[in-house]
Amino acid sequence: MMEYGRPRLAVSSCLLGEPVRHNGGHCRSRFLTEALTPFVDWVAICPEMELGLGAPRETLRLERSPDGPRLMTRESRRDLTAAMAELAAGRAGTLQVDGYIFKAKSPSCGIRGIPLYAGDIAVDRRNRGLFADVVIRAHPLLPVEDDGRLHDAVLREAFVERVFAHARLRELVRGGPRPGDLVAFHARHKMQLLAHSPAGYQQAGRLVSQAGARDRAELMDDYSLVFRRTLAVRSSIGRNVNVLQHCLGMVSDRLDPARRADLAEVIRSYQRREVALSVPLALLRHHALGAAATYVQEQTYFAPYPERLGLRNHIAGV
Structure with a gap:
């Protein structure tokens, strides 16, 4: 959970x-x-x-x-x-x-x-x-x-997403993270970071690769700054499509051709602004569960805040 x-x-x-x-x-x-x-x-x-x-x-x-x-x-x-x-x-x-x-x-x-x-x-x-x-x-x-x-539904969702990400980061920092804790935290946030800024995603990854080799406090300060800067960049339909296709690639070898085609078409529907982001996310998450794709299941991108808030049910306009 x-x-x-x-x-x-x-x-x-x-x-x-x-x-x-x-x-x-x-x-x-x-x-x-x-x-x-x-x-x-x-x-x-x-x-x-x-x-x-x-x-x-x-x-x-x-x-x-x-x-x-x-x-x-x-x-x-x-x-x-x-x-x-x-x-x-x-x-x-x-x-x-x-x-x-x-x-x-x-x-x-x-x-x-x-x-x-x-x-x-x-x-x-x-x-x-x-x-x-x-x-x-x-x-x-x-x-x-x-x-x-x-x-505004788009602004509301973007704000709440950042708030919950900042809260998770604060909890990580407060616990005095060991190198493995930072690696695990970053692994869960990779797709979320990628949806905001590929450059920030890469920069954060380079910092995490230094875990265990650098002073912990200094590394955590640098990572926190990059994490916050990356999430401050507004996600877009194009970047979301990139992440959705990336996740589809992770589970596609465990899906039959019909289900792969269905998922690809739903992603294209989102790209054409015909369905909300919640639709391809729900299908990908469902198929990731069925395929036991743990990495995809654990990505904060799929559930960046409590689902009861229902903030991704709008048709994106940007």
Whole structure:
């Protein structure tokens, strides 16, 4: 049975239903609170509340200045920039999570498209919220999304996949892995890495080949960096097809011609965007079980997160 690890996810508190919004309300996300909650541990954060602003409170916005964006209260004109930056730096310095879900459109927590004002005119809408910006700069490879983008099936699946992979890596590192542990971990993740970046897959493989010959801590640091960088590259239909065909090749000599032809046709159907990725994956996994193809069965690519989440049932569009 596939082991997933239990991710630790930072999240804007309002998305879990906490009444911390400027109007005293919340923005509870059903996906987070109903679908994800059974599988993750939440680290709820509301920077405005941590600054002591309370709820309800005066609204904030980013304003242009010669020294960069300033976080200002709209009516009383309080400048919260320094206080928020200090809070964010402190949080970023102690943050030990596998991903972060921010509240969209927030001048503190938004990760994109936040307006910058000059007077009452929005002169730039390409900014990040002040708190989010500090955290993301401190952790550039941390999987991050906002609640708005998680409505997109492709983005949601990509984010959750990375989060669970980061959690498995964290568990490996925490255990003080021996060379054999790293080799086994990498063997299970080969197809998943290949689906994201063939170059990253090769680089990770070269590092693993040095297990037992290099300092363990140094090697683990290098491998962790390559692992995270590789998964940060978006998978594509073409790379998925490459992996599917690779896996088909591993089991094809144990299949009769009709079943080989059926699998090949289903892979082509996925390539033509006629079926979801879950369809060829389910068939390959079924035939790998029948053929006792242990290597294929154990690949995290086939089940990168709990199947109950059902995140691969969409027709890919990229």
